[in-house]
Amino acid sequence: MNFFQSLAAVLTPTGLLWTVIILGIATFLHELAHYALARWQGVPVKSFSVGMGPVLLSRLWKGTEWRISALPLGGYVEIDGMAPVPGADGQMHAPTSGYAGLPSLGKIAVILAGPLMNLALALGLMTLLFTNQGLPVPNRVRIEEVVANSTAQNIGLRNGDVITAIDGQDIPQLITVNGKQLPGWQSVPEILKKNGPHTFTLQRSGVPGPVQVVFDWTPSVGGKKQLLGIRYSPDVQKVGAAQAFGASVSNTVQAVPQVLSAFGNLFKRFLTLDLSQDQGVSGPIGTAEIVSRAAALGPWALVEIAIMLNLSLAFFNLIPIPGLDGGRILLTLIGAIKGSPLSFAQENAINFAGFAFVMMLMLFVILRDASRFF
Structure with missing residues (x-):
């Protein structure tokens, strides 16, 4: 079989649809939390996109351009004061208003809101699962x-x-x-x-x-x-909601070392360019394959997958790598400790390097996923 025939053998249309729905909801709520904490502190939000790539539909509402974009996975929120602004000299300069004008705790609140939303969603779904299915x-x-x-x-x-x-x-x-x-x-x-x-x-x-x-x-x-x-x-x-929630918190705490170990193993494989498979971290193809199998088992299997994906998104985004939410929090904390934020040039260079690393890591995960079919 060729690559596409091999893919078709493990992915189903229903599985692909559920992958888009589960990841779409997780990403939408993640970005919505960033948006809500920024607006709560009076920071304008220029745009909010569901999906990535070319904009298909848009509407201006409460000062924000709400968009639906062509690629159904991912999304973004454009908060005023987070990106460089053009100056009168034609050069890009550090912003001074909006997000940039917030105190350190305010900045951390905006950034931390996204991962915490995914964590809260995972806990809510886990509580629902345990209440319905038992412990x-x-x-x-x-x-x-x-x-x-x-x-x-x-x-x-x-x-x-x-x-x-x-x-x-x-x-x-x-x-x-x-x-x-x-x-x-x-x-x-x-x-x-x-x-x-x-x-x-x-x-x-x-x-x-x-x-x-x-x-x-x-x-x-x-x-x-x-x-x-x-x-x-x-x-x-069988348990009640309170006991189910307590078990959800306990399970989440117990999952932290396992998730960190899986990400650590991924970074090690990335640095050594080891494309061999493991069960720790899946890319988009592996995720869609897992969801396809879960879709055949019924709705509660899909809930379990949604829990796993939201926990993974929360923990991954909190890793202190520039380009991720955890990296932004780290830079903010460094600025607070030294008494002044990093210079525009320093922060730009660090964020660019971090973003490049994350993009290469994502490409590696996709290649590792695809290598199974060659």
Whole structure:
């Protein structure tokens, strides 16, 4: 297959549409937060664009030109006093009004509003997800599907069974596999690496007490790995909105090291021009592929993807690289600490270098995405 045939095999029209919708909403709300904090402090906003590239439609409202642009991904807000202004001598000069005239805390508020909006959206969606779907219970395994004619079916396992203990031992909250800590519900493959008799203690719908399933197991036959024949996930516990929100905050805090590690790995691969794939950070093609798969699983799978994308946007934008929101905050803090802002030439040079780095990083991610299909 050629490149486009390979793409068509993993991307669906529905998936592409949902990718545009999810990213469009995340970007729109991010820019809307910048806009709101600027206007709240009396700073004019020249334009607000949904999408990038050539302007298709525009309308002036409350002093801002609202635009719909041709490329459906991304967007921008043009805040007065953030860009250089032409002087009488024909040269570009540092702005002195609008955003440039705000105190340091006011500037940081405008910039920080975007990532915080994405973070708030992720928390809201996560709370909605947990309230509707329940909270995962890490030390209980729910059997979602038993494969027909499999070992699992032959020994009497059923869809909906909940494994509460294995070989007479309660399933732990956490297990350590190859030096990595995993939730206890992922212990089933580790148990099945051991040859001999095993016992699953189950909770079964309609049965008042625990059910025990005892079976003999051989991990491989003739060098071929044996499969038990179940699809499983953590069991879930129904919770109210307050508990769901608390769990959302806890999950977000726990996700920070993982996200930073993924971005750190991306930067390392970028600096070494390593195009090999990993599961940490996806580009537009990989994102559309993930959304295409989620769209086939139903609306709650799409909500999970929206949570992941909003968290990624929030954390990525807060990285202190000039050209990103975190970089602007860093430059503002440096100016506040030294008692005066950086010179126009210094800030321009730093922002240009940061923007160039971010653009090259994005190009690298796109190339790495596309390299899978060649």
